[in-house]
Amino acid sequence: MRVYFSVDMEGITGLVDSHDVQPDGRDYEHGRLMMAEDVNAAIRGALAAGATGITVNDAHGPMRNLRSDLLHPVARLIRGKPKSMGMLEGLDDTYDAAICIGYHSRAGTSGVLSHSFMGHEIEDLWLDDRPVGEIGLTQATAAALGVPVVLLSGDDTACAEMTAWDSAVQTVPVKYARGRFAAELRPVAEARDAIEAAVNATLSGALPTGLPATGPTTLAVRWQSAAVAATLLDLPGVTARDDRTVEISGPLPDVYRQFRVWMTVATALTNQPPYC
Template sequence: MPSLKEAMKAFISIDMEGICGVVREIETDPIKGGEAYQQSRHLMTQEANAAIEGCVKAGATDILIADSHWNFDNLIPEELHEAATLLRGTPRGFSMVEALDASADAALFIGYHARAGTPRAILDHTYSGTIAAVRVNGTEVGETGINAYLAGHHGVPVVLVTGDRAVTVEAKAVLPNVHTVAVKDATGATSAKNLHPRKAREQIQSEATKAVRDAKTIAPLRAKTPIQMVVEFRGTYAADLAAMIPTVRRVGGLRFEIEADDYLEAFRTFYAMVTIAGGE
């Protein structure tokens, strides 16, 4: 455990689709979800607290948690663990990993979901329902990989990914040494076998402690430069909107290529495409 002179900083990005007990889109929708969404907010906040407590037990003294679902205002501030600072609201140039920089020792992705097109995965998508696939230097990635590359640009390792079983498998494919917790096993896109929420939180807290302590042994995910990112949309309307961005190259009705000198530039172009095409 680090001494007081070796203060440890942890960054947490938390989504909602991968939270234990959440299986239907309506449960994640702040506009139409009603009481179901309010219950998901509570479950999300409790999983956030489990991850925060795990970081504290590992010796982290500076913990920033980024609310990373929908308009980034889902966590219930008064219920949140007092050890963390909450990043809440929009707009954000770096979306789910806004404010992450090289000063962080470890990044944790809580409540994440699998990429678009993944079978037996709860509410699978990649940043937006308009996106069919994203590839970075030839490797298909979802939000876990996209965001892990951002962390890696700053030299920060992603040490823990939690969500359904599918996203933990996806995470291991790009982050071989990452710690994971599967809080549910999907039987379809909107059905899953869920752990009891208390058991899920116990596992998240325990694994977060181990993961943060292991941070120095886990390598950051770095994208080789120059970056080539390929983005495929589901429909031509969204693609037509994305084509308005002058720095992207349309190579088909639905496919675009982004070429950039570094990953930050590539991501910002991608995120601009998602935003203009009606994502989030």
């Protein structure tokens, strides 16, 4: 059994503020340690369930947060950027399951460090007119690649978002949001034990097979800046819904790859902090 881990940072045990998750933050090194230990707990659960191959993709920000010397020695680590598939780099249908560790809720929610991909620059996303964030777009793209997302860890709002998107996915809340930069934290040992046990139980059970075929899909993004939307209209296939909202249609994961290009364009045009 091959298992793929996509690891973000905002939903990691104990982390609540940008200083915990950004390279220039005063508590970033502590955040890196906490991130590695959540992943290691998940890896232990996967190994107990019989996993024979494990790949971990560092999916947060600069995508070089996880230290290989702190990671469980059985895991292969995908680190750094750019990556054409970003948070799902390296995923293909040779994997039996995908697991999301440390994920956060979408922009506009009250979850810890909530946003959608680019801090405040992306105000809203819709996948086939259904509101979506990193959680839903990751799940849908993984399914299009032939791999089911089977478990997610994060704060309680991220877990609720995952359940609303796909109720078949198991969730592990490691903290409970008390605002965008505050949370009630589960004790560290308790949270790690919960991750390990949930991964073990989920992978030991029957995994989804024969995922439904995905046809053309439409992704729409509302940007804070009208300049970003206007510039993206120069790309083939991109159309406008309004002055700040653009969309594109096509099969996943092609649409996901196109969205990665959109973010590169937006980054070149704007210079906003990820959280404020």
